[in-house]
Amino acid sequence: VCVRVCVRVCVCACVCVCACVCVCVCVCVCVCSSVPQPKDDFQEELVIRPLHSGDIYASFQFRTLWETDFMRGNKVSHYRLFPKSLGQVISKFSVRELHISFTQGYWRTMQWGQPFLPSPPGAELWVWFQDSVTDVDGTWKELTNVLSGIFCASLNFIDSTNTVQPSASFKPLGIGNVTDHRFLRYATLPREIVCTENLTPWKKLLPCGSKAGLAVLLKSEKLFHSSFHSQAVHIRPVCQDWQCKTTSWELRQTLNVVFDLHTPGQGKLEWSLFKMFSRTLTEACPLASSSKIYIDITDDPQGEQFEVSPATHLLSQAMVLGDRRTFSVYDLTQQITFGTVRSLNLLIRWKSRDMLRPLLHAERYVAGYGLQTGEIHTLMYNNHPYRSFPVLLLDSVPWYLRLYIHTLTVTSKGKDNKPSYIHYQPSKDRVRPHLLEMLVQLPPNSVTEVTVQFERALLKWTEYTPDPNHGFYVGSSVISSLVPSIVAMDTNSTREQPLFSSFFPCKEESSYFMRVYTEPLLVNLPTPDFSMPYNVICLTCTVVAVGYGSLYNLLTRSFQIEEPSPGLAKRIANIIRKMRGVPPL
Amino acid sequence: MAAPLTLLLLVAVTVRAALYRSSLADLISERVEVVSPLTAWKRVVEGLALLDLGVSPYSGDVFHETPLIIYLFHFLVDYAEITFMLADVITAVALYLSVKDYNKQVFRKQKYALEADRYPLDCLELIRSPKEMQYIPLKVAMFYLLNPFTILSCVAKSTCGLNNAVIALFVLSTIKGNVLLSAIFLSLATYQSIYPLTLCAAALLYLLQRQYIPVNLRRFSFWWFVAQYAFMYLGSLFVIVGLSFFLLGSWDFLPSVYGFILSVPDLTPNIGLFWYFFAEMFEHFRLFFLCVFQINVFFYTVPLSIKLKEHPVFLIFMQLAVISIFKSYPTVGDIAASFIKHHKASSASSLNIFLVSCVLLACSALFPVLWHLWIYAGSANSNFYYAITLLFNVAQILLVSDYFYAFLRREHHLSHGLYLKRKDGSEATLVLK
Helix, strand or coil, X not given: CHHHHHHHHHHHHHHHHHHHHHHHHHHHHHHHCCCCCCCEEEEEEEEEEECCCCCEEEEEEXXXXXXXXXXXXXXXXXXXXXXXXXXXXXXXXXXXXXXXXXXXXXXXXXXXXXXXXXXXXXXXXXXXXXXXXXXXXHHHHHHHHHHXXXXXXXXXXXXXXXXXXXCCCCCCCCCCCCCCHHHEEEEEEXXXXXXXXXXXXXXXXXXXXXXXXXXXXXXXXHHCCCCEEEEEEEEEEEECCCCCCCEEEEEEEEEEEEECCCCCCCCCCEEEHHHHHCCCECCCCCCCCEEEEEEECCCCCCCCCEEEECCCCCEEEEEECCEEEEEEEEECCCHHHHCCCCCECCEEEECCCCCCCCXXXXXXXXXXXXXXXXXXXXXXXXXXXXXXXXXXXXXXXXXXXXXXXXXXXXXXXXXXXXXCEEEEECCECCCECEEEEEEEEECCCEEEEEEEEEEECCCCHHHCCCCHHHCEEECCCEEEEEEECCCCCCCCCCCCCCHHHCCCCCCCCCEEEEEEECCCEEECXXXXXXXXXXXXXXXXXXXXXXXXXXXXXXXXXXXXECCCCCCHHHHHHHHHHHHHCCCCC | CHHHHHHHHHHHHHHHHHXXXXXXXXXXXXXXXXXXXXXXXXXXXXXXXXHXXXXXXXXXXXXXXXXXXXXXXXXXXXXXXXXXXXXXXXXXXXXXXXXXXXXXXXXXXXXXXHHXXXXXXXHHHHCCCHHHHCCHHHHHHHHHHCXXXXXXXXXXXXXXXXXXXXXXXXXXXXXXXXXXXXXXXXXXXXHHCCHHHHHHHHHHHXXXXXXXXCCCCCCHHHHHHHHHHHHHHHHHHHHXXXXXHHHHCCXXXXXXXXXXXXXXXXXCCCCCCHHHHHHCCCHHHHHHHHHHHHHXXXXXXXHHHHHCCCCHHHHHHHHHHHHHHHCCCCCHHHHHHHHXXXXXXXHHHHHHHHHHHHHHHHHHHHHHHHHHHHHHHCCCCHHHHXXXXXXXXXXXXXXXXXXXXXXXXXXXXXXXXXXXXXXXXXXXXXXXX
């Protein structure tokens, strides 16, 4: 019995000692691992702006800010709100800024005004690399292929024949002092089609996915049943505070969509969230620090033109696109916004319409007839009554439309308007496209026309697409300018602002940065007959053989007198005679 | 003979000046039959504009002229029309003088042969008399100047006219016996487009003949002369290429000019055989057929030189014809240069030559029609234009071989007699066996 008690006591003591040791170890481990994680922050917002043509413009922006350094030696491994696929892309390819957009449809500036975030039809990708990258072209190729996989888009068609290095038009939008444009690459694929396949991976990058917050509204059957649809991803480093002691990485995912007035079929000027997106909102994204809906009521402060329900008393003013605009705000983080039904369905009812003229817009078309030559005309409209401002025009034309730069003319109001800066890089067949960048001063209240002649090339039969008579696309021209603004812009970029007004950095108060994209062009090229390769080879080789044969005959043969050969009977008789030994006939 | 020649020059210059002032000038300078990516005036202006913008003209794929042309037109761009008319005039005068000199040598040789009784008695009617040859130089100059192909090429300001002028000067200096000038002009012609390299053999043969050096591979004098000529030719070529390097400061022009001529990347339709062939070529065989087609141009040099070593001037014309048919970017200006052999026609096959010339004329008329149908009306496709190209080239080949046949036959008659008899005494026919 004593032995049993002693054994039990010993066992208990051992167990206690082990437990104490374990507890101590756990406490130590907990203490050691309480290193502060980098701070990250997620904001989401939706801006709804009724347009004067009766259409409605909805712009979603999702911003993730993360105070971390991807360029450090030890790799970042703990991702929370920032998507891991994009973080790995940034660190592997030493990306400083990445802007990618997929757009279906063309933004009609004259009817809809200016978008918050312009984008050209098709896919557009422009990237600033860090200055530690040694082989930019190789990195660019790998990056386009990786992004092609992430977004399920055919970005692998981006190669040297449609990539350019603009020298002035695409300055970095984030912080950083690298301005050597050897580290910048810009490419567009105007033929790229956007569909659900591209929307799904884009939604997966959001912290809440499409399960909570504003992203529940992103249903593809309604989003693609619209006049204009554009989704984009923008990554750039930004300052955290005024002195810029710490920098953080900003990821903005934006989705702009314009719903057509007549699509619902009723013709009634009434919009609701349910009608546009076939869903209503029930909660904000729990991971978001701010989740707001802004409705633009500037054109109707007294509620004469349209009426918004449920009404809200929250108002906010913001400086956007050179104008001070007033918004009704719905804060989704407040439970009171959802009311008693626990769901928010905004309703906007129209009463009347009006017109607005944007300050800068552009058009582009191809002139000429036939398949040999043509002319590209770009028209830029400056609708400001008394101010003139300079614009940077960037044109990237594929190599098979051979531009003749000596035919370039720039005319404003009928007179010649010489650009003050021209950067032209001619194309090399099958290697790179033309790049034309010009700084043009637009006189007030005028139309400036830029024309340049081109010649259409005949390609090899394997270089045509399977539908060659559809034509070949030429990417949109990009017009970047600092447009004079009516009100003073806010240059303090660290102040709390709605996302839609803080995308383009504002350096001065009297003007704001704007980018306008023109239409893509569709150009026909002369085609060979695709059923003929074997026939052509045979016929051409026959002609060469005719030449060879005649010359061979004349060179190797000499003239001789022709002896007529005797008839068959005589020949047989001669043979018999020869056998007999008698002289022949 | 100066007065008719001057009159002819005046008429030619008037015709060209009249066409320059009319609205047809712009139309003609866009025609693909008359200009090619190598010779178009639009591209010369584009190259000068690129130079003004501070970009090297060879950094793109629009400009394929040699740097000396840039240098020349940098100063002469405002007087371009006069330059091209002057080039045509120089070509015509050079041809006139060279044919006159050559005729004198032909008469001298004929006289010696007659005295040595080398001609059979019945072919005296084949021997040329001074009377009938008196107007040949003028006819040659007229044929060149008033040829519609030449006029079109001049009005379009195609740099082919300058190339023709250099080749005509080369022919003149060779016939006059000036070895140095012949080498220099030949190297200038080769510098501009590679193909005149094949004329080297013809020039060598002629100069050897003129200096009474026999063409015997075992003789030292033969090799010494060949070495001299090669040294002068290659030396002037290197000097010109080096000068081009110093003008622009880079070797960019080598792949842009010579790489372009040899590798045919631009498939703009023209009157040659290359464009549609390489537009429809299977990618796998492209390099092989490219080599075959380029070798085809140079390949006839040795056989032709061996056959025609007694008649180097005819060899020059044969080579020019072969180059103009088989080069990578031919234009009607090249065809015009190769037609200068017309004056040597003998009556034996003139009917054949007449038929083929009619085919050529008909094809030339059909080119713009089928181009319009393909490119502007859209009711035909590229096969129509390609077919006419094939027919045009076949007609040219037949024309060249007809002239060659007539020449060989005349030479045969001169040595064996005109009326030949068979073994049994009846009249014989001649065949090539």
